[in-house]
Amino acid sequence: MQDNTSLEILLVTPPGFEEILRAEVTEKGFKKAKILTGGVIIKGGWPEVYRANLQLRGASKVLVRLGSFRAFHLSELDKKARQFPWNDFLNPRTPIRVDVSTSKSKIYHKKAAVERIERALEEILHCEADPEAGLQIKVRLFKDICTISLDSSGEGLHKRGSKEALNKAPLRETLAALSLRACGFKGKEPVIDPMCGSGTFILEAAEIASRLDAGRNRAFAFETLKNFDPKAWKTVKEKSNPCAVEDRFFGFDRDKGAISFATANAERAQVSAITSFTRQTLSNIQAPKGPAGLMITNPPYGTRIGDQKKLLPLYQSLGNKFRSDFNGWRLGLITNSDRLAHATGLDFKKTPIAFSHGGINVKLYQTEG
Ligand SMILES: C[S@@+](CC[C@H](N)C(=O)[O-])C[C@H]1O[C@@H](n2cnc3c(N)ncnc32)[C@H](O)[C@@H]1O
Structure with missing residues (x-):
């Protein structure tokens, strides 16, 4: 498990734009940004997660890695999913969406893996699975390592919160x-x-x-988490420094x-x-x-x-x-x-x-x- 000050934070972007996003991330003061296909990785605590959501214009999502474990079989996934410290992050009875991707792993059946994670969340926290839920858990099985991440953004970050009127074929x-x-x-x-x-x-x-913050007019999924820190969020927002x-x-x-x-x-x-x-x-x-x-x-x-x-x-x-x-x-x-x-x-x-x-x-x- 990671400590809460060096979380692995994945800033998602359409493949092709990784270098451009990294330039923005670095310019906005996030340290040691590393590129991977479809995103940029940074390390930081929850205040960095809040700030990335609020300020980054090029990231389409901010995912936070909560932890990972080895799982060769569904029964092992079942057991380890129940031991996972969901309680640290999630409030009981929160509707939740679970999304699984798998490659080069013995567990290849996505639907079966989704069921195991959903069942664990239901039994431990009475969280109901809901495909429309604002809070999403992303599970990635790669070479039998199961990595659990949380989508801290909620709605895609292209939704700035100020565009209601849409014309045909708007650009994100x-x-x-x-x-x-x-x-x-x-x-x-x-x-x-x-x-x-x-x-x-x-x-x-x-x-x-x-110099307006990209997400100043919208809400984020992280605001619904159990470990959400309103004071830290207020501090992040207060650093906004618009100019004429x-x-x-x-x-x-x-x-x-x-x-x-x-x-x-x-x-x-x-x-x-x-x-x-x-x-x-x-x-x-x-x-x-x-x-x-x-x-x-x-x-x-x-x-x-x-x-x-x-x-x-x-x-x-x-x-x-x-x-x-x-x-x-x-x-x-x-x-x-x-x-x-x-x-x-x-x-x-x-x-x-x-x-x-x-x-x-x-x-x-x-x-x-
Ligand atoms: C793909 S849309 C642009 C979408 C825009 N970037 C957005 O995010 O909403 C193309 C636009 O070109 C406009 N257009 C097409 N021919 C035009 C012309 N000859 N003069 C001015 N506008 C034109 C259309 O009315 C349409 O709104």
Whole structure:
């Protein structure tokens, strides 16, 4: 069992973004961040768990390793699951969801393993299994070692708590923040999204620039734990240090609904004063007065055969607009097709970051600069 000051904390991120997340983790003062596929590992106590949930924009979940034991057979899993110190972390009668993954282990039957863990939790703490529960235990069997982790976040961290109005195909906030960082955005330059939909890039950029905590408007699963320390949580939240910035985050979209969604989302996120959302088609957008900055966007993708051809003119006009009116700016472009990206006629860096978004394989293309 681990002591409570050097817990192993896994910050989950979509594969492809590990390096970018590590940069954020290090910048935000977490020590000795190590990369693994699909995440970054840090060590710390529960206050670090709270802080990671509150502050990290690129992590999709914060998992805490509670302990591990060897289990070759289901009967051994059954016995050791009953001996596990659940009592230290969980309140009795908390609805709980158990998720098991297994590889290279004698126990290969996931459902049977889930049943053993659920039964132990029910007998010891009268916790009822509920697939919809906000609290989730993640059990990983690998080479016969059973590792038990707790999802301290609850709902995915892309849910910042301020976005109610959703347009079609919104980008996850976590991916928007990681993409902004990958494009070199440090909160000190204007950002434009010419096809902003519900405004995800612009809201993230405005919040980053204002140094607002990502999770300030939401609740977390760790707040329901038995060992939750409200005083430590208050201290973590009190360290928040927002700053005033000038108006420089601009979203445009041709769709009226998208603009009203984005505007309402900005109000809820308390960044209306530094963002503007305007109904405008791509061909009519002009660069704002003042210094050059970052244009970042995810235009419609072609997911079906035939769609891509129809979208070629849109990507061509994005390239034309960028070249003619955005001298000195950089472009970050997320799309699922090399053909569409290259239809812009722009020179992109050689290795775009590839990742999955909503089950679609996409890439972040970046111009040099
Ligand atoms: C994939 S969505 C963007 C989603 C957005 N990143 C978000 O998180 O909500 C693409 C957007 O491009 C807009 N769009 C498509 N063609 C456009 C054009 N010619 N001019 C301006 N906006 C356009 C659509 O209305 C749609 O909102």
